[in-house]
Amino acid sequence: MKVPAKMRTFCPNCNKHTTQDVKIEKPRQRGGGMSQGSRRMARWTSRIGNHGRYSRRPIAARNMTSKTTKKVDLRITCSECGKKWIRSRPRARRTEIARV
Numbered sequence: 533m534k535v536p537a538k539m540r541t542f543c544p545n546c547n548k549h550t551t552q553d554v555k556i557e558k559p560r561q562r563g564g565g566m567s568q569g570s571r572r573m574a575r576w577t578s579r580i581g582n583h584g585r586y587s588r589r590p591i592a593a594r595n596m597t598s599k600t601t602k603k604v605d606l607r608i609t610c611s612e613c614g615k616k617w618i619r620s621r622p623r624a625r626r627t628e629i630a631r632v
């Protein structure tokens with residue numbers, strides 16, 4: 533799916549339609565650092581033998597191949613007030629910005 537680099541759409545701050553720049557928002561890492569769960573897992577897996585519930589593959593890795601499309605968030609910037617908004621796009625194999 534191609535997305536126009538500039539589109540005229542509603543700005544909630546200006547309360548009217550304005551020309552807005554479109555960029556694809558990069559997915560960010562959530563959390564960061566050691567949570568209680570990851571500390572517990574590190575303690576378990578440092579031992580010899582079966583790691584119990586931590587021997588199973590994590591849910592995130594199990595679901596990795598289940599979907600072939602991705603939802604993409606767009607960061608749109610109002611050219612009049614400079615405010616930024618996030619708008620999500622429907623699922624597509626590839627989302628790219630069309631440069632004219």
Ligand SMILES: [Zn+2]
Pocket residue numbers: 543544545546547550610611612613614615
């Ligand atoms: Zn605006």
